[in-house]
Amino acid sequence: MASKENPRPGGRSARVQAAVHQAVREMLARMERADVTIPLIAQRANVTPSTIYRRWGDLQELLADVSASRLQPETEPLKTGSAWMDLQAWAEQYADEMSSGAGRQMIRDILAVSDTANAEKCSGYTQQQLRVIVARAEEQGEAFPTLTELMDFVISPIMYRILFDQVPSNDYIHGLISRVMPKVAASPEIAEITADVSGV
Amino acid sequence: MASKENPRPGGRSARVQAAVHQAVREMLARMERADVTIPLIAQRANVTPSTIYRRWGDLQELLADVSASRLQPETEPLKTGSAWMDLQAWAEQYADEMSSGAGRQMIRDILAVSDTANAEKCSGYTQQQLRVIVARAEEQGEAFPTLTELMDFVISPIMYRILFDQVPSNDYIHGLISRVMPKVAASPEIAEITADVSGV
DNA sequence: GGCTAAAAGCAAATAATTTGCGTTAGCAAC
DNA sequence: GTTGCTAACGCAAATTATTTGCTTTTAGCC
Secondary structure, eight states: OOOOSOSSTTSHHHHHHHHHHHHHHHHHHHSOGGGOOHHHHHHHHTSOHHHHHHHHSSHHHHHHHHHHHHHSOOSOOOOOSSHHHHHHHHHHHHHHHHHSHHHHHHHHHHHHSSOTHHHHHHHHHHHHHHHHHHHHHHHTTOOOOOHHHHIIIIIHHHHHHHHHSOOOOHHHHHHHHHHHSOGGGGSHHHHHHHHHHHTO | OOOOSOSSTTSHHHHHHHHHHHHHHHHHHHSOGGGOOHHHHHHHHTSOHHHHHHHHSSHHHHHHHHHHHHTSOOSOOOOOSSHHHHHHHHHHHHHHHHHSHHHHHHHHHHHHSSOTHHHHHHHHHHHHHHHHHHHHHHHTTOOOOOHHHHIIIIIHHHHHHHHHSOOOOHHHHHHHHHHHSOGGGGSHHHHHHHHHHHHO
16 A cells, blocks of 8 residues: 555656655654644645545555655765774664654654555665675674674664663663674773773 | 543443443454444444543554553463573563564554553563563572563564564574573583473 | 532534545557 | 557545534542
């Protein structure tokens, strides 16, 4: 039901989709989420409500669709020199984005819908970013956790906290990463880097 | 807005709440979730819709409320002899319940609402159960992870997978638990138990 | 037993959603 | 280009859900 890939790529359909997405983003920025309705969105996007109902089904699916597209990363993880630090910096930014009011709401909107396509897409984005960092580590021969380990022991705890209780601090994230790093990370040299970064 | 604690414990209010909860549970069991509406619930509960609107606000909050109450555990974790095995058995059951269609839907309903009270309650239930197991381990002098470690490295990865992609297998859970156990778990004696359990 | 206020019922008013049908506009074949 | 085809859109009527003002019930308290 959610807006799938290019039914008629260059045409009116695409323009409508863009206008609706745009309208939703603007409205979410300007008003209470509870006050956002399909008729209002339709009005702002210069579209009839029935178009939105037919294409997205209901408000939840539309919001999930918009949120998923907003969570698509636009850049690769920053390159700091060591994959370890890339990971630390990336994870902090990830947690920051996701635990902000807007970020939490986007995740909720994505998870609320029974169709898991958007949730999978979102998790896919995360994995894509992490893969880049893992690949860098490999290139440089740095000892590094696998993608699965990162998802299970860094991303998952962060996401759980965001969803169920509190926002994860940078110290907390740092602890997760230290723990998942290969034992080499306990060597004095790396410990020093660790101290540096956690002090930022 | 969600039904808080005892405004007038013994009276009509409580009866209405019970009737509405009951109606929701029955309807969720008998029909498509998308077809459940407040007017229908009201009818089945012999209550006017405006009562539900005033008390819960909207369908999402009502469903979140009902789901949270359904997730409250009724029994303590089973006692198998070792805290380690208690944990394994409990985590498997937890993952099973949560990854079933109904379980996933309940979690989604709880997370969908912006008020995090229900989500916290739900996470609280989990921690309560785990605390029982941790306490048993302590009593018996068994080496055991902390509650925080269990939440971060066992519960969180399970929940992430349920929410974002696939259902966690028992083998996967077993792997998580092995990994979080103190190094003692690598001793031959425990390794043997491990093999037994994973074979179940 | 009577008072009080919170919660429920009722019904009218408003708003959202669905639906049938006519219209528009990409796309392709010619 | 022009034409034909069809997916997607617009429009408006019908349906359904939600809100709201007012009345009635009833639990808790003296």
